[in-house]
Amino acid sequence: MTKKAEHAIEVENLTKRYGDLLAVNDLSFNVRQGEIFALLGPNGAGKTTTVEIIDTIRMPTSGKVNLFGMDVTKSKHEIVPRIGVLPQGFSSFDRITVKETIQYYSRLFSCGNTDIDGLIELVNLKDKTREQYKNLSGGLKQRLGIAIALVNDPEVLFLDEPTTGLDPRARREVWDLMLGLKEKGKTVFLTTHYMEEAEFLADTVAIISRGKIIAMGSPEALIESNAKYLVLTLRSVDEKAFDIVRKMGFESVHDNHKDIRVRVEQMDDVQKILNTIQEGRASLLSLDVRKPNLEDVFLKLTGETLHKEPAGGVAQ
Numbered sequence: 001m002t003k004k005a006e007h008a009i010e011v012e013n014l015t016k017r018y019g020d021l022l023a024v025n026d027l028s029f030n031v032r033q034g035e036i037f038a039l040l041g042p043n044g045a046g047k048t049t050t051v052e053i054i055d056t057i058r059m060p061t062s063g064k065v066n067l068f069g070m071d072v073t074k075s076k077h078e079i080v081p082r083i084g085v086l087p088q089g090f091s092s093f094d095r096i097t098v099k100e101t102i103q104y105y106s107r108l109f110s111c112g113n114t115d116i117d118g119l120i121e122l123v124n125l126k127d128k129t130r131e132q133y134k135n136l137s138g139g140l141k142q143r144l145g146i147a148i149a150l151v152n153d154p155e156v157l158f159l160d161e162p163t164t165g166l167d168p169r170a171r172r173e174v175w176d177l178m179l180g181l182k183e184k185g186k187t188v189f190l191t192t193h194y195m196e197e198a199e200f201l202a203d204t205v206a207i208i209s210r211g212k213i214i215a216m217g218s219p220e221a222l223i224e225s226n227a228k229y230l231v232l233t234l235r236s237v238d239e240k241a242f243d244i245v246r247k248m249g250f251e252s253v254h255d256n257h258k259d260i261r262v263r264v265e266q267m268d269d270v271q272k273i274l275n276t277i278q279e280g281r282a283s284l285l286s287l288d289v290r291k292p293n294l295e296d297v298f299l300k301l302t303g304e305t306l307h308k309e310p311a312g313g314v315a316q
């Protein structure tokens with residue numbers, strides 16, 4: 001019988017080895033019902049392996065994973081009807097239309113009562129209903145993939161890198177779709193290597209690097225506890241302005257002939273820098289002060305950057 005779970009997902013000391021390779025190393029975390037949870041990390045960090053164990057596709061080497069309070073290794077048949085999955089690098093049949101594709105998957109998963117038209121409307125593909133899969137743009141294909149993941153009206157949705165390779169506008173549309181699903185009460189488990197995606201969407205972010213979670217919390221809390229400074233960028237054609245900032249002793253994180261980027265503790269420091277530049281009669285073109293972001297947190301914790309696009313990645 002289904003036990004009422006406090007959390008949608010509970011992961012305890014999850015480890016996965018592929019031969020000698022330790023792909024997932026002792027992960028523990030919970031996902032609350034109704035939240036967007038993002039597993040954020042670079043290519044090869046262990047995101048897909050983790051998702052595929054939670055959504056019952058792979059077996060763990062050790063550890064315990066509960067979904068809806070049930071052990072994923074023992075209750076696959078009870079769990080699968082209640083979840084939806086968009087695998088990494090999803091693709092479908094080239095010559096089948098949008099509507100036929102959703103109908104096909106609805107039948108495949110024996111969901112007799114899928115509201116096909118409602119789903120098409122939800123993912124905003126109404127004017128593409130009769131378009132063949134092969135003619136859809138990357139963003140439309142991903143939205144169709146999300147529609148397929150929703151044919152059984154799941155409580156928990158797993159989206160593995162849903163926006164990788166999309167242009168900024170298509171990415172934004174997928175983001176809006178995810179927020180809409182959260183509003184409908186769905187729990188969304190997302191993996192991504194885009195820090196701005198995790199920062200914008202997620203209630204909880206777990207940063208994963210080399211199979212280990214290195215930090216976890218709300219994006220705001222992660223930034224607050226790991227990166228307390230502000231990032232000030234000054235642009236000038238006057239080398240004297242840069243000399244003045246360097247001499248003031250602020251830590252420079254980027255420095256070239258056009259601009260200088262320094263970490264400052266508070267807004268008072270910005271004022272101090274501006275005053276000193278003015279007193280030194282140096283000129284400035286522009287200045288920008290921003291709060292640190294998750295990329296800064298990742299850089300601080302690992303000394304590495306979250307790189308842009310996965311190079312090919314692991315076949316899924």
Ligand SMILES: Nc1ncnc2c1ncn2[C@@H]1O[C@H](COP(=O)(O)OP(=O)(O)O)[C@@H](O)[C@H]1O
Pocket residue numbers: 018021023041042043044045046047048049050314
């Ligand atoms: N089926 C597999 N067999 C062997 N090694 C694998 C397999 N799947 C993934 N790996 C390896 O496990 C590590 C984690 O991969 P993966 O979970 O796909 O990470 P991510 O999704 O974060 O890119 C990588 O080093 C990858 O090459």
Ligand SMILES: [Mg+2]
Pocket residue numbers: 047048049088160161
């Ligand atoms: Mg992956």
